[in-house]
Amino acid sequence: MTVFPTQDSFVRGEISPRLHARASLDLYRSALAKCENFITLPHGGLRKRGGSYFAGESKGSNSERPIPFIFSETQAYMLWFGEKYFRVYAYGGPVMNGLSVVEVATPYTYADVVDLQFDQSGDVLYLTHQNYAPRKITRSTNTSWSISPVNNNDGPFGFQNANETVKMYASATSGTVTLTADSAVFTSDMVGQLVKIQVETFGTWKPWEAGGYLNSSSGNGFFRRHNGNVYVSTAPGLVTGKVQMGGTPPTHLKGEEWDGGSELAEQFDGSTTDYGVNYGVKWRYVHSGYGIARVLSVGGGGLTATADVLETFPAELIGAGNKSYRWSTGGFGGSEGYPRSVTIFEERLCYGQKYSVYGSKTFDFNSFRSGANDDDAVSFKLAGANDITWLQESDGFLLVGTIAGVRTLSGGGNNEPLTPSKFKNRGSPTKRCSSIPPVKAGSTFVYVGFDRKSVVEMAFSLEKNGYSTTPVSIISEHIPKQGISSICYQSETDPIFWLGLDNGELGGLTYEADQNVRGWHRHKIGGRWGNYDHGVIEWVASTPGQSGADDVWILVRRTINGFTRRYIEVLRSPFEYGDVTDAFMVDCGLTYEGVPKANFSGLSHLEGEPVVALADGKVVKGLVVHAGEVVLPWPASKIHIGLPYSAVAETLELDVGGRDGSVMGRRKRVNSLILSVLESANIYVKSATRSTFEGQKAGRNTIVPPTNVVSLFTGNLDEVRLDDSWEGQGRIRIEAPDPVPATIRAIIPGFDSEGS
Numbered sequence: 001m002t003v004f005p006t007q008d009s010f011v012r013g014e015i016s017p018r019l020h021a022r023a024s025l026d027l028y029r030s031a032l033a034k035c036e037n038f039i040t041l042p043h044g045g046l047r048k049r050g051g052s053y054f055a056g057e058s059k060g061s062n063s064e065r066p067i068p069f070i071f072s073e074t075q076a077y078m079l080w081f082g083e084k085y086f087r088v089y090a091y092g093g094p095v096m097n098g099l100s101v102v103e104v105a106t107p108y109t110y111a112d113v114v115d116l117q118f119d120q121s122g123d124v125l126y127l128t129h130q131n132y133a134p135r136k137i138t139r140s141t142n143t144s145w146s147i148s149p150v151n152n153n154d155g156p157f158g159f160q161n162a163n164e165t166v167k168m169y170a171s172a173t174s175g176t177v178t179l180t181a182d183s184a185v186f187t188s189d190m191v192g193q194l195v196k197i198q199v200e201t202f203g204t205w206k207p208w209e210a211g212g213y214l215n216s217s218s219g220n221g222f223f224r225r226h227n228g229n230v231y232v233s234t235a236p237g238l239v240t241g242k243v244q245m246g247g248t249p250p251t252h253l254k255g256e257e258w259d260g261g262s263e264l265a266e267q268f269d270g271s272t273t274d275y276g277v278n279y280g281v282k283w284r285y286v287h288s289g290y291g292i293a294r295v296l297s298v299g300g301g302g303l304t305a306t307a308d309v310l311e312t313f314p315a316e317l318i319g320a321g322n323k324s325y326r327w328s329t330g331g332f333g334g335s336e337g338y339p340r341s342v343t344i345f346e347e348r349l350c351y352g353q354k355y356s357v358y359g360s361k362t363f364d365f366n367s368f369r370s371g372a373n374d375d376d377a378v379s380f381k382l383a384g385a386n387d388i389t390w391l392q393e394s395d396g397f398l399l400v401g402t403i404a405g406v407r408t409l410s411g412g413g414n415n416e417p418l419t420p421s422k423f424k425n426r427g428s429p430t431k432r433c434s435s436i437p438p439v440k441a442g443s444t445f446v447y448v449g450f451d452r453k454s455v456v457e458m459a460f461s462l463e464k465n466g467y468s469t470t471p472v473s474i475i476s477e478h479i480p481k482q483g484i485s486s487i488c489y490q491s492e493t494d495p496i497f498w499l500g501l502d503n504g505e506l507g508g509l510t511y512e513a514d515q516n517v518r519g520w521h522r523h524k525i526g527g528r529w530g531n532y533d534h535g536v537i538e539w540v541a542s543t544p545g546q547s548g549a550d551d552v553w554i555l556v557r558r559t560i561n562g563f564t565r566r567y568i569e570v571l572r573s574p575f576e577y578g579d580v581t582d583a584f585m586v587d588c589g590l591t592y593e594g595v596p597k598a599n600f601s602g603l604s605h606l607e608g609e610p611v612v613a614l615a616d617g618k619v620v621k622g623l624v625v626h627a628g629e630v631v632l633p634w635p636a637s638k639i640h641i642g643l644p645y646s647a648v649a650e651t652l653e654l655d656v657g658g659r660d661g662s663v664m665g666r667r668k669r670v671n672s673l674i675l676s677v678l679e680s681a682n683i684y685v686k687s688a689t690r691s692t693f694e695g696q697k698a699g700r701n702t703i704v705p706p707t708n709v710v711s712l713f714t715g716n717l718d719e720v721r722l723d724d725s726w727e728g729q730g731r732i733r734i735e736a737p738d739p740v741p742a743t744i745r746a747i748i749p750g751f752d753s754e755g756s
Contacts, residue, residue, distance in 0.1 A: 003750070003751060003752070003753070004748055004749070004750050005654060005748075005749065005751075006746055006747070006748050007029065007030075007651065007746065007747045007748075008044060008676075008745065008746035008747075009029070009030035009044035010030060010031070010032055010035070010040050010041075010044060010045065010046050010519065010649075010744075011030050011040055011041075011042070011044055011510070011517050011518075011519045012027045012030045012031035012032075012040075012475065012518070012519050012520075013031065013032060013035045013040040013476065013509075013510065013519030013520040013521045014031070014032050014033070014034055014035035014036075014476055014479070014520050014521055014522060015027070015028075015031040015032070015033075015475050015476050015520070015652075016474075016475060016476055016477050016478050017033075017478060018477075018478075019031075019475060020033060020652055020653065021653075023652075023653075023655040027475060028652065028655075030044070031475075031652060032649055032650060032651060032652065033650045033651060033652050033688070033731065034648060034649060034650035035519075035520070035521040035522065035649055036521070036522050036523065036524060036647065036648045036649070037049055037521075037522075037523050037524060037645055037646065037647035037648065037736075038521060038647045038648070038649050038736075038744075039494060039496065039508060039510060039521055039574060040510045040519030040520075040521055041494065041510065041743075042494070042495065042510060042512045042515060042517045044745075045678070045743055045744055045745045045746075046649055046743065046744040047574050047576075047741075047742070047743040047744075048574065048575075048585065048647040048736050048741060048742040048743070049523060049571070049574055049647070050571060050572035050573050050574045050575065050584055050585065051526075051571075051572050051584045051585050051586045051587050051589050051640070051642060051645070051739070052525060052526075052554065052556070052569040052570065052571050052572065052587045052588055052589065052642075053092055053569060053570045053571075053572055053584070053589060053590070053591075054567060054568075054569055054588045054589060054590055054605060054642070055089060055092050055093050055094070055553075055567075055568045055569055055570055056089070056093065056094050056101075056567070056568045057565065057566065057567055057568070057605060058080065058082065058555065058566040058567070058568060059080075059082050059085070059087060059103075060082075061563075061564065061565050061566045062082055062083065062110070062566065063082070063110055063538060063555070063566065064080040064081060064082040064087075064110075064113075064539075064555060064566070064568075065080070065081045065082075065110075065113045065114060065116070065539050065555075066078050066079070066080055066081075066539055066540075066541040066553050066555065066568075067079045067081060067086075067116065067118055067125075067541070068541055068542065068543045069120065069125050069137070069139065070120065070543055070544065071122070071123060071139070073544050074546075076090065076091070076543040076544045076545075076551075077089065077090045077095070077139075077543070078090065078541065078543055078551075078553050079125075079137070080555075080568065081106065081108065081110075081113040081116070082110055082113070083109055083110045084105060084106055084107065084108060084109060085103055085104065085105055085106055086103070086104055086106055086137075086147075087101050087102065087103045087104075088101070088102040088103075088104075088143075088145060089553075089568065091545065091546050091551065092551065092570045095142060095143060096143075097143040102143050102145060104137075104145050104146065104147055105147075106135075106147055107132060107135075108129065108132070112129055112131065112132070115129055115130070115340075115435065116128070116129055117129075117340065117341050117342055117390060117435075117437055118342065119342050119343045119344050120344075121344050121349075121365070123138060123139045123140075124136050124137070124138050125137040125138075126150065126342050126344075126349065127147075127342070128338065128339045128340060128341060128342040128351065129338065129340070130337040130338055130339070130340040130353075131337065131338065132338055133149050133150070133192050133332060133333065133338055134149070134150040134332070134338065134339055134342065134351065135147055135148060135149055135150060136148060136149075136150050149192065150365075150366070151294070151366065152194065152330070152332075152360075152366050152367070152368055153292075153310050153311075153366050153367055154194075154292060154310070154311065154366075154367045154368060154369040155194070155196075155330070155331065155367070155368035155369055155370065155377060156330070156331040156332070156358045156368040156370075156377065156379055157194065157196055157328040157329065157330060157331050158328055158329055158330070158331045159328065160198075160326060160327070160328045161325055161326070161327050161328060163325065164325045165182065165325070166181065166182050166183050166185065166325060167181070167182050167200075167323035167324055167325045167327075168180065168181045168182070168185075168195075168197050168323060168324060168325075168327045169197070169317055169318065169319060169320060169322055169323045169324065170197065170291060170293070170309075170313045170317055170318055171318070171319075172309075172313070172318060173291070173309070173312050173313045173314070173315065173318060174309045174312050174313070175308075175309060176296070176306060176307070176308055176309075177293060177306075177307055177308075177309055177313070178304055178305070178306055178307075179195055179197075179293065179295075179304065179305045179306075179307050180300075180303060180304050180320070181302075181303055181304075181327075182303075182323070183302075183303070184301055184302030184303055185302065186295070186298040186299075186300075186302045186303070186304065186305040187298065187302060188298055189333055190295050190298060190305070190329060190333065191295050191296065191297060191298065192294065192295065192333070193294070193295050193329055193330035193332065193333050194292055194293070194294055194295075194310070194329070194330035195292070195293050195294075195295060195305070195307060195327065195328075195329055195330070196290055196291070196292050196311075196327060196328050196329075197290060197291055197313065197317050197324055197326070197327045198289055198290035198324060198326040198327070199289040199290065199314060199316050199317060199324060199326070200323075200324040200325065200326055289314060290311070290313075290314075290317075290326075291309060291311050291312060291313030291314065291317055292309070292310045292311035293307035293308060293309045293310060293311075293313075294307055294308050294310060295307045296308060331353065331356070331358065331368075331379075332351075332353065336353055336354040336356075337353065337354065338353065339351035339352060339353040339358075340352055340353065340354075340387075340388060340389070340435070341388055341389070341390045341391040341401075341437075342391065343391040343392055343393050343398070344393060345359065345391075345393040345398045345418070346362065346393075346398075346417050346418055347362045347363050348360050348361070348362055348365075348377075348378070348418075349365035350391055350398060351391075352388035352389075352390070352391045352400065353388070354387060354388065355381055355382045355386065355387065355388065356379060356380065356381045356382070356388075357378075357379065357380045357382070357388070357391070357398070357400060357409065358377070358378075358379045359377060359378040359379070359398075359418070360377055361375055361376060361377050362374075362375040363375075370420065371420065372420060372421060373420075374417070374419040374420075374421075374422075375419075376419075376420050377420075378418060378419065378420050378423070380409060380423070380425055382400070382402065382407060382425075383425075386402040386403055386404040386405075387402060387403050388400055388401065388402055389401045389402060389403060389433045389434060389435045390433065390435060390436075390437040390438065390447075392437060392438050392440075392445065394440075394445065394460075395443075395460075396410055396411070396415065397409070397410045397460075397467075398410065398418065399438070399445070399467070401433035401437075401438065401447065402432075402433060403432055403433065403450060404432060405427065405428065405429075405430040405431060405432055405433065406428055406430040406433060406458065406467060406469070407425065407426065407427050407428065408424070408425075408426050408428060408466065408467060409423060409424070409425055410423070410424050410426075411423060411424070412424060426466060428466045428467045428468065429466075429468055429469070430456075430458060430467060430468065430469040431449055431450075431454075431456045431469045431471065432449060432450035433447060433448075433449070433450060434447070434448045434449060434450050434451070434452050434484075436448040436452070436484065436486070436487060438458070439487055439488060439489045439497065440489070441489050441491070441495065441497070441511055441513070442513065442514075443459065443460065444457060444458065444459045444513050445457075445458040445459070446458070446472065446487070446489075446497055446509075446511070448480075448484050448487060449471075452483055452484045452485075453480055453481045453482075453483060453484065454471055454473050454474075454477070454480055454481075455471070455472050455473040455480050455484070455487075455497075455499070455509065456469045456470070456471055456472065456473075457469060457470045457471075457472040457513070459513070472509070472518055473509075473520075475518075475520075476520035479499075479501070479507050479520050479522060480499065480501070480507065482501040482502050482503040482505065482507075483501060483502030483503070484499050484500070484501060484502070484507075485500040485501065485502055485538070485539070486499070486500040486539050486540050486541065487499050487500070487540070488540055488541045488542040488552065489542065490542050490549075490550040490552050491550060492548060492549045492550050493548075493549045493573050493574065493576075494510060494574070495510065495511050495512055496508050496509065496510050496511065497509040497511055498540045498542070498552055499540065500537045500538065500539055500540040500554075501537065504529070504532055504534065504535070504536030504537055504557075505522050505523060505524055505534070505537065506522070506523040506524075506525065506537045506540060506554065507520070507521075507522060507523075508520065508521045508522070508523060509521075524645065525537060525554070525556050525569075525587050525588075525645070526586070526587030526588060526642070526643030526644055526645040527556070527558040527559075527560075527587065527588060527609070527643050528558065528559055529557050529558050529559050529564070530559065534645075535556040535557065535558045535587070535588070535643075536556065536557040536558070537554055537555070537556060538555040538556070538557055538566070539553075539554065539555040540552065540553065540554050540555075541553050547573070549573040551570050551571075552570065552571040553568065553569070553570055553571075554568075554569050554570075554571065555567070555568060555569075556569055556588065558588075560605070560606065560607060560608070560609060561607040561608040561609075562608075565605070567588055567605060569587070569588055572584040574741075575679070575741040576679065576741075576743075577679070579617075580614075580617045580681070580709075580710050580711075580712050580740065580741070581614070581616060581617045581638045583614060583640070583739070583740055583741050584640050585614065585640070585738075585739040585740060585741065586611070586612060586613070586614070586640055586641060586642030586643060586644065586645075586739050587642050587643040587644075587645050588605070588606060588642050588643050589640055589641055589642020589643070590602060590603065590640075590641060590642065591638075591639065591640050592638070592639040592641075593637065593638045593639075594637060595637065596635035596636055596637045597635050597636070597637075598631055598632045598633070598634060598635045598636070599629060599630075599631055599632075600613070600629065600630050600631075600632060600639055600641055601628055601629040602628065603625045603628050603629060603630065603641070604625075604628035606625045606642070606643065607625050607626075607627075607628060608624070608625060608626075609624070609625050609643060610622075610623065610624050610643075610644070611623045611624070611625060611630060611641055611642055611643060611644070612641070612642070612643075612644040612738070612739050613630075613632065613639055613640065613641040613739070614639070614640045614641075614710075614739045614740065615632055615634070615636035615638070615639045615640075615641075616636040616637060616638055616639075616709070617709040617710050618634075618636070618708045618709055618710065619682070619710060619738050619739060619740065620632055620633065621644075623641070640739065644737070644738075644739065646735055646736065646737035647735070647736040647737075647742060648733065648734070648735050648736075649733070649734045649744065650688045650731060650732070650733045650734075651688065651731050651732045651747065651749075652731065653729040653730055653731055654668065654670070654729070654730030654731070654749065654751055654753075667753065668729065668730040668751055668752065668753030669687075669730065669751060669752055669753075670687060670722050670730050670731075670732060670749045670750070670751045671721065671722060671750050671751060671752060672719050672720060672721055672722060672749070672750035673685050673698070673719070673720045673722055673732060673747065673748070673749050673750070674716055674717065674718075674719050674720075674747075674748040674749075674750075675698050675716070675717045675720075675734075675744060675746070675747060675748075676715070676716050676717075676744070676745040676746040676747075676748070677713060677714065677715070677716075677717060677742070677743060677744055677745060678714050678743040678745055679712045679713075679714055679741050679743060680712060680713060680714075680736075680740075680741055680742045680743050680744070681710045681711060681712050681713065681738075681740045681741065681742070682697070682710065682736065682737070682738040682740050682742070683697070683698045683717070683734060683735070683736055683742050683744075684696060684697050684698065684734070684735045684736075684737070685698050685720055685722065685732060685733065685734050685735075686722065686723075686732075686733050686735075687722055687723065687731065687732065687733065688729075688731035688732055688733040689729055689731055695733070695735055696720050696721075696722065698717045698718075698720050699717060699718060710740050712740075712741060719750075730749070730751045730753065732747065732749055734747075
């Protein structure tokens with residue numbers, strides 16, 4: 001008896017071969033054995049992916065990495081970083097300054113570029129790498145870009161020197177000075193770092209400034225008491241000069257004031273007599289008791305350094321007679337390297353360095369001055385020796401990815417900001433993290449596991465009051481196990497995570513968490529390289545596009561005319577609800593629209609390659625690029641031309657209930673097939689287990705005379721009689737090889753099996 005089961009959902013996409021016999025799983029009935037160059041749709045169907053548009057060649061055809069620079073929906077750039085430079089692209093092409101692509105020199109080699117991390121605030125993009133001081137890229141105009149070091153003015157600083165025999169002093173209070181130490185503490189990797197020297201008697205005095213009328217009576221001096229400490233003025237009368245204070249000073253910062261108007265001002269005449277007079281006195285802190293300088297160069301065998309003063313040194317630190325052991329160097333660089341990670345959280349610029357997180361003052365990304373005020377800089381050292389791999393902002397939490405899992409930093413209570421005195425530093429039951437930063441989709445994050453061979457979904461759990469993770473790639477583990485080099489998210493037109501894979505393929509994950517949609521697919525970009533039968537993907541990244549759909553940028557390595565070439569390309573949105581002449585279904589392609597012509601030039605990037613075209617809705621095959629040109633059989637006014645690619649889907653072994661149970665593993669054959677399609681043409685089907693059989697075109701009966709123009713059809717295609725044998729597994733192969741749209745809504749096979 002012939003059975004006609006229907007598969008009308010493919011939302012699980014291509015699943016692992018380890019699951020090909022698990023017909024009892026619910027996901028089995030919405031999964032495929034192969035999904036190549038098809039995209040699984042959240043609605044359940046399959047759609048052939050759009051082609052890739054040729055945007056340009058990398059500089060010297062060398063490897064480059066894309067980093068997005070997104071200022072607004074209408075100003076989105078892709079910066080392509082190569083060997084000590086980056087070049088600027090936007091909306092499918094290079095940004096030109098005259099006849100040249102906008103290019104900026106950088107200190108990074110390509111080996112360094114691979115590990116760069118970044119975050120953006122307005123027109124400034126911050127970059128971090130553990131071997132380089134943080135830098136920022138600034139866009140002034142569309143063609144004016146620059147890169148410069150991020151010069152912090154105050155911290156963060158490492159631990160204060162504790163060796164009282166190793167002291168340091170400055171040659172002057174300001175300007176360019178020489179710092180001198182008692183031993184060789186200055187090293188070449190300290191260039192660019194900050195050095196802070198504090199007055200050694202910090203605990204006994206500090207200069208202050210007093211304003212207000214104390215007492216005009218005669219005496220040797222004036223003093224006042226505050227919290228048990230004694231503050232001595234220099235003279236009676238109206239006091240506006242510096243004073244010295246004894247005892248433990250209060251913790252005020254430079255420039256801050258405290259008012260002694262209600263305190264007791266007393267005259268001191270050398271005796272024990274106190275003259276109680278209530279006078280208002282306002283005291284202002286005029287110096288911090290320390291100085292800060294940025295190292296320019298190191299000399300004297302490590303004993304001296306030339307530095308620019310950022311915070312004026314007090315006179316008590318100038319000269320060899322005023323040495324202090326209370327010095328510290330900038331927390332960036334040195335044995336722990338520079339920050340590896342960066343993000344912007346609650347208006348703080350935050351860095352992740354080794355085991356520590358540093359956050360700037362709020363709204364002041366250049367100051368890491370610590371203190372007790374809520375807007376002062378913050379710093380945290382993680383428990384255990386777990387290297388920080390990335391930082392990410394998330395709705396009141398600072399997510400800290402480490403080699404042991406994800407930790408969270410947040411304020412002390414619900415909806416409270418992170419401050420120096422109110423914070424929570426918590427671990428969570430999460431998977432280990434690689435150094436590839438996570439990507440956000442709605443309220444969920446997806447990140448790459450520590451081995452770069454798995455994809456992890458992370459979401460906030462109200463029940464656990466924290467984040468938890470789920471391995472989202474486990475049902476299709478064979479795809480990310482190729483190794484993941486890059487990841488990005490495309491929110492429009494379809495919600496898809498794209499992954500650059502080490503085998504040169506492009507992995508895709510259609511993702512709609514609220515609808516439980518997680519469907520995997522693989523993509524082979526047209527062309528070839530070496531022994532690969534496809535172009536090799538090196539990088540993938542995304543930016544908002546001009547049409548409302550996101551632009552997905554890829555760097556593709558191919559063999560062209562005997563040479564290795566690397567091309568920058570943009571994936572075009574899949575075809576939907578339009579005219580067939582608009583369908584862009586070729587790779588590394590170009591489009592012409594204008595007066596009809598047969599000669600198509602400008603194809604030197606595909607010299608010697610076989611290409612296909614869709615010319616005014618007609619499929620043209622058998623073209624080969626010669627001298628950058630092809631000649632069409634007829635003139636056309638709208639032409640898409642590029643490398644061909646085929647979309648392939650294969651079903652799993654059919655299983656429906658037989659008279660005595662499952663028919664899994666029993667002999668079966670498919671004898672017919674009906675396809676439900678949407679806006680589709682030129683689809684071929686055959687048995688997936690009979691590779692020697694030719695695919696048969698799935699079409700429809702029509703009384704309309706055929707034309708060469710592709711006619712898209714929506715509905716059920718006529719039943720196709722298939723050649724199969726009883727040795728098969730009842731599996732079906734669907735192919736869409738031509739540069740025209742194909743969307744499969746359902747598959748209805750007719751098959752016979754033992755026991756049915």
